Amino acid sequence: MRIGELSRRSGVPVPTIKYYVREGVLPAGTLTSPNQARYDDGHERRLRLIRALLDVGGLSLSAIAEVLEAVDDPGQPVHKVLGVAAGRIIPEESGKPGESGETDEEEVEAAEGAGPESAEAREEVAALLARRGWYVDADNAAARSLAGVLAALHRVGHGAFVELLDVYADAAEPVARADLDYVRRRVAREDLVESVVVGTVLGEAMFGALRRLAHVDASARAYGDPEEAGRWAGA
Amino acid sequence: MRIGELSRRSGVPVPTIKYYVREGVLPAGTLTSPNQARYDDGHERRLRLIRALLDVGGLSLSAIAEVLEAVDDPGQPVHKVLGVAAGRIIPEESGKPGESGETDEEEVEAAEGAGPESAEAREEVAALLARRGWYVDADNAAARSLAGVLAALHRVGHGAFVELLDVYADAAEPVARADLDYVRRRVAREDLVESVVVGTVLGEAMFGALRRLAHVDASARAYGDPEEAGRWAGA
Numbered sequence: 001m002r003i004g005e006l007s008r009r010s011g012v013p014v015p016t017i018k019y020y021v022r023e024g025v026l027p028a029g030t031l032t033s034p035n036q037a038r039y040d041d042g043h044e045r046r047l048r049l050i051r052a053l054l055d056v057g058g059l060s061l062s063a064i065a066e067v068l069e070a071v072d073d074p075g076q077p078v079h080k081v082l083g084v085a086a087g088r089i090i091p092e093e094s095g096k097p098g099e100s101g102e103t104d105e106e107e108v109e110a111a112e113g114a115g116p117e118s119a120e121a122r123e124e125v126a127a128l129l130a131r132r133g134w135y136v137d138a139d140n141a142a143a144r145s146l147a148g149v150l151a152a153l154h155r156v157g158h159g160a161f162v163e164l165l166d167v168y169a170d171a172a173e174p175v176a177r178a179d180l181d182y183v184r185r186r187v188a189r190e191d192l193v194e195s196v197v198v199g200t201v202l203g204e205a206m207f208g209a210l211r212r213l214a215h216v217d218a219s220a221r222a223y224g225d226p227e228e229a230g231r232w233a234g235a
Numbered sequence: 236m237r238i239g240e241l242s243r244r245s246g247v248p249v250p251t252i253k254y255y256v257r258e259g260v261l262p263a264g265t266l267t268s269p270n271q272a273r274y275d276d277g278h279e280r281r282l283r284l285i286r287a288l289l290d291v292g293g294l295s296l297s298a299i300a301e302v303l304e305a306v307d308d309p310g311q312p313v314h315k316v317l318g319v320a321a322g323r324i325i326p327e328e329s330g331k332p333g334e335s336g337e338t339d340e341e342e343v344e345a346a347e348g349a350g351p352e353s354a355e356a357r358e359e360v361a362a363l364l365a366r367r368g369w370y371v372d373a374d375n376a377a378a379r380s381l382a383g384v385l386a387a388l389h390r391v392g393h394g395a396f397v398e399l400l401d402v403y404a405d406a407a408e409p410v411a412r413a414d415l416d417y418v419r420r421r422v423a424r425e426d427l428v429e430s431v432v433v434g435t436v437l438g439e440a441m442f443g444a445l446r447r448l449a450h451v452d453a454s455a456r457a458y459g460d461p462e463e464a465g466r467w468a469g470a
Contacts, residue, residue: 011350045392052387115246134448135455142447149440152287157280158433160417167413168445171406176449178402180457182395198393204443206384210403211442212377213369214411220370222415
């Protein structure tokens with residue numbers, strides 16, 4: 001199909017499609033003449049995936065480029081792709097460069113100034129892994145990320161929130177099992193990898209929205225008057 | 236204290252502190268001479284909160300400015316602050332402007348081209364709310380956000396992931412109840428509002444990291460060899 005048809009089918013404007021090709025997140029079409037390219041169903045599918053990761057997953061275009069590069073590389077083992085996808089959605093303790101207006105040097109300085117909270121947080125994560133009997137290396141990226149969250153909670157004076165860790169872990173276990181079952185139903189590598197990316201990113205957004213909805217409901221029950229409580233909880 | 240002391244205590248470099256003041260996320264110090272300002276514990280606490288929302292919560296500085304403005308306005312009812320905080324972390328279906336390189340017009344066009352998936356998603360959310368007996372208006376921001384996630388899943392050909400909705404909702408309920416209990420222990424308005432912001436943003440990051448850890452563990456159990464499986468799941 002031509003680019004106009006691709007735009008109509010995907011709902012993505014033509015200039016945006018061209019922009020995605022320039023940025024390397026969408027493969028170029030096959031040239032049929034010096035000024036015309038042909039696109040196929042693969043392009044349409046990829047466009048929908050880009051929009052979902054961008055709009056709903058909240059990933060930046062550069063993060064998407066990195067994830068899709070790993071997806072498209074057949075020599076890349078599945079676990080590597082997962083690592084890239086997870087790394088793009090779970091920030092590590094050092095933070096996101098650039099957004100805070102710092103130079104690289106300051107960035108490093110700030111990250112190093114983590115203090116005693118970091119050591120305490122790492123111990124809490126190690127204790128959690130031992131307590132739950134999870135087969136996870138304490139040096140795992142998600143474990144480091146969790147330690148970053150706990151350290152931040154201590155630093156802002158909300159160390160008591162860490163007591164909710166097991167409530168959250170109880171909730172995370174069945175969700176993770178269901179995610180894995182979903183992924184295991186896929187056979188082809190392309191499908192498998194894509195389902196992991198979708199599940200990781202959109203599953204995160206799905207849980208976030210459900211948690212907010214459950215806040216509204218819990219607040220309605222706790223405060224008696226559903227309408228009043230609904231307003232209280234930001235409805 | 237002077238700015239140098241504030242920097243040492245908080246681990247945030249002096250130029251970054253000045254940048255935060257210019258951007259309006261940190262109140263200016265009290266001038267003690269034309270070139271010198273004094274800062275207090277409130278500034279240190281606020282700096283730690285900014286860093287946590289930035290580094291761990293993944294919020295942009297402009298989102299933080301909006302949330303903190305609501306926190307600081309004593310005339311602002313608590314539910315309004317919650318709405319602002321939730322709105323900043325849960326993107327709605329229309330997507331994040333600017334990141335995709337589109338003009339406003341294209342943005343609108345793309346959002347309107349949502350198609351039949353959106354109607355289907357809204358029905359799925361309404362059915363979920365009815366099925367679970369949640370006291371939530373279907374027009375609630377989080378409900379719209381959830382509909383956006385479901386529509387995106389359908390659009391990328393992963394409508395089957397929507398079958399996990401109740402597994403996720405089962406997990407979200409106890410988490411939301413624990414969050415609310417945590418917030419209700421706070422008495423002072425400032426503490427209450429801050430704990431909601433921290434709980435909403437950092438709680439999200441905490442669950443995300445735990446879900447990833449539980450993926451690694453579930454994968455280890457499913458595939459037998461913990462080491463091999465750990466690698467598979469991106470460890």
